[in-house]
Amino acid sequence: MQNDLTKNRSNGQQPAETFPTAVSPLQAETGPAKEIISRVRTTGLHVGFGPREIIHDISVEFPQNQVTALLGPTGSGKTTLLRTLNRLNEMSSGFWMSGRVDLDGRDIYQDFSDVREVRRAVGMLFQRPNPFPQSIEENVAIGLRAHHIVPAPQIHQEVERQLINVGLWDAVGDKLDESPFGLSGGQQQLLCLARTLAVRPEVILLDEPTSSLDPISTQRVEDLVTRLKEKVTIIMVTHNVQQAARISDYIVFLNEGSLVEANWSREMFINTQNHIVEDFLTGRMG
Amino acid sequence: MRRQHAVDIFMWVLCGIALALVILPAVDIILDVLIHSAGSWSLGLLTTTTFGEGGGLLNAWTGTLVLMFLLFLLAAPIGVLGGIYLAEYSSLRGARILRFASEMLAGVPSIVVGYVIYLVFVIVFGWSFSVLAGVLALTIMVTPYIMKSTEAALNQVPSNLREGGSALGLSHSLTIRRILLPIALPGILNGLVVAEAIGMGETAPLIYTAGWSNSLPTLQLIHQPIGYLTYAVWTYINQPSAQAHQLAYSAAALLLIFLLLLIGLSRWVGTRASRYTSRFQV
Numbered sequence: 001m002q003n004d005l006t007k008n009r010s011n012g013q014q015p016a017e018t019f020p021t022a023v024s025p026l027q028a029e030t031g032p033a034k035e036i037i038s039r040v041r042t043t044g045l046h047v048g049f050g051p052r053e054i055i056h057d058i059s060v061e062f063p064q065n066q067v068t069a070l071l072g073p074t075g076s077g078k079t080t081l082l083r084t085l086n087r088l089n090e091m092s093s094g095f096w097m098s099g100r101v102d103l104d105g106r107d108i109y110q111d112f113s114d115v116r117e118v119r120r121a122v123g124m125l126f127q128r129p130n131p132f133p134q135s136i137e138e139n140v141a142i143g144l145r146a147h148h149i150v151p152a153p154q155i156h157q158e159v160e161r162q163l164i165n166v167g168l169w170d171a172v173g174d175k176l177d178e179s180p181f182g183l184s185g186g187q188q189q190l191l192c193l194a195r196t197l198a199v200r201p202e203v204i205l206l207d208e209p210t211s212s213l214d215p216i217s218t219q220r221v222e223d224l225v226t227r228l229k230e231k232v233t234i235i236m237v238t239h240n241v242q243q244a245a246r247i248s249d250y251i252v253f254l255n256e257g258s259l260v261e262a263n264w265s266r267e268m269f270i271n272t273q274n275h276i277v278e279d280f281l282t283g284r285m286g
Numbered sequence: 287m288r289r290q291h292a293v294d295i296f297m298w299v300l301c302g303i304a305l306a307l308v309i310l311p312a313v314d315i316i317l318d319v320l321i322h323s324a325g326s327w328s329l330g331l332l333t334t335t336t337f338g339e340g341g342g343l344l345n346a347w348t349g350t351l352v353l354m355f356l357l358f359l360l361a362a363p364i365g366v367l368g369g370i371y372l373a374e375y376s377s378l379r380g381a382r383i384l385r386f387a388s389e390m391l392a393g394v395p396s397i398v399v400g401y402v403i404y405l406v407f408v409i410v411f412g413w414s415f416s417v418l419a420g421v422l423a424l425t426i427m428v429t430p431y432i433m434k435s436t437e438a439a440l441n442q443v444p445s446n447l448r449e450g451g452s453a454l455g456l457s458h459s460l461t462i463r464r465i466l467l468p469i470a471l472p473g474i475l476n477g478l479v480v481a482e483a484i485g486m487g488e489t490a491p492l493i494y495t496a497g498w499s500n501s502l503p504t505l506q507l508i509h510q511p512i513g514y515l516t517y518a519v520w521t522y523i524n525q526p527s528a529q530a531h532q533l534a535y536s537a538a539a540l541l542l543i544f545l546l547l548l549i550g551l552s553r554w555v556g557t558r559a560s561r562y563t564s565r566f567q568v
């Protein structure tokens with residue numbers, strides 16, 4: 001995957017781009033500073049619907065193979081920002097934007113000939129599970145076929161592999177031909193995750209993926225997310241500060257459509273200088 | 287508290303009255319038809335053709351089936367595809383023209399549709415009273431309805447699912463076929479049933495186009511009129527003889543039975559086709 005993208009970049013018109021790396025301030029308690037190697041980056045991003053601007057001039061980097069939590073009060077534009085990263089906002093009426101969104105140095109709005117390729121590379125899990133009205137097997141297979149991920153004879157095996165990967169195989173292995181709507185909400189969400197992972201995304205966007213789930217299912221999704229970051233970059237909107245503390249490596253904090261602070265989680269929790277962030281993290285605002 | 291209770295009861299009563307206003311006339315019609323036709327039920331009714339003011343209804347019920355079958359062949363694909371186009375490609379210029387045309391047609395009285403088809407096809411094209419002219423008139427009548435109900439069924443699919451397809455990078459047409467249509471299917475089927483029922487109950491546009499025939503339907507689409515049940519109801523109810531009345535009521539009873547069969551058929555298709563949506567909740 002990495003090689004593919006590097007190749008694409010050098011084949012493109014523009015010269016390969018190297019990102020400047022932000023270095024966070026060294027703190028004794030937080031260990032050595034980490035450099036950001038970013039996979040996704042926005043530059044001077046403005047987003048709006050009709051006459052209203054929702055996202056104001058956001059330039060931020062999302063570190064590769066890390067879990068980034070998008071935090072902020074309700075209505076601060078987290079979902080809007082997230083949906084700009086896989087061009088899903090294009091489906092909303094009145095959508096407009098300016099600025100850039102890069103995936104590995106390629107502008108996702110300019111440098112991809114097909115929006116479907118952007119969305120394959122940047123997967124998304126929704127707030128409420130949304131399995132397709134097809135069999136459980138077909139839910140995973142449909143993306144495999146549409147993106148020619150594996151040859152047709154191997155699809156069944158690949159579906160099994162993906163269901164094992166998300167820990168759903170034991171529950172659904174003997175009812176692959178049944179409707180997904182008979183599964184529990186947590187199982188449906190894992191199925192959606194399997195279907196997203198099946199098309200080999202480089203980035204996964206999650207919009208409050210556990211807000212409709214029970215604690216045990218939430219735990220499973222969190223464990224998976226933590227494990228998945230070895231392979232993919234994860235950007236997750238959450239309302240739950242504890243969840244952000246548990247699983248995020250990096251935090252991007254928005255308020256009223258503007259970037260307030262972006263930093264490694266531990267540092268932000270320990271010594272944010274911003275009173276809005278501090279109130280939010282300590283539960284005085286939410 | 288007590289006031290609230292009184293309002294509740296009042297609302298319930300209003301709902302009950304509204305329900306009764308819908309159900310009672312339907313029950314009245316069904317009972318009326320069944321009682322009046324009960325005396326004349328016999329196999330001969332189904333197996334002999336009409337002659338004069340008597341005989342059976344073989345020509346009429348087979349004619350109705352032929353008309354309904356051909357109407358389905360013509361109107362269902364046009365209506366459903368048009369509805370998909372309206373719902374899913376509404377930003378295109380064509381969709382706006384299609385919507386306008388469809389709304390116009392939906393407002394035209396059926397007798398006018400029948401008369402236009404009569405002038406153009408029966409007279410000018412020289413088809414004379416024929417199956418095809420009748421089916422064309424019915425198609426023009428019901429297609430806007432099918433389009434509208436298909437569009438509504440697609441628009442009711444939760445955006446969550448539509449976005450799920452897009453977010454996975456599926457093409458729009460694949461999303462339509464594999465995600466939206468299965469969910470919209472019950473609504474679409476329901477629209478088709480109602481459309482067929484409207485077509486089955488029409489008389490005015492058929493009199494000018496399909497004419498009437500005392501003999502069995504043939505395979506000829508033009509130059510050959512065809513019988514149908516609503517004609518039997520419409521003509522024989524106005525004849526003085528008791529025999530004619532019996533024929534009219536029997537035809538009406540057959541129409542009711544066909545309607546029930548139609549609804550049953552669509553339920554059956556619906557449950558068979560919605561294997562993966564049975565427990566879907568919006």
Ligand SMILES: Nc1ncnc2c1ncn2[C@@H]1O[C@H](COP(=O)(O)OP(=O)(O)OP(=O)(O)O)[C@@H](O)[C@H]1O
Nearest residue numbers: 049054072073074075076077078079080081092093
């Ligand atoms: N498609 C749209 N059209 C118009 N306005 C929109 C649209 N989507 C979002 N907005 C507006 O943008 C603002 C930010 O919404 P957004 O959903 O991004 O916030 P959020 O941070 O995700 O909030 P929450 O925490 O409640 O999910 C809101 O005021 C909302 O009304």
Ligand SMILES: [Mg+2]
Nearest residue numbers: 078079080237
């Ligand atoms: Mg949101």
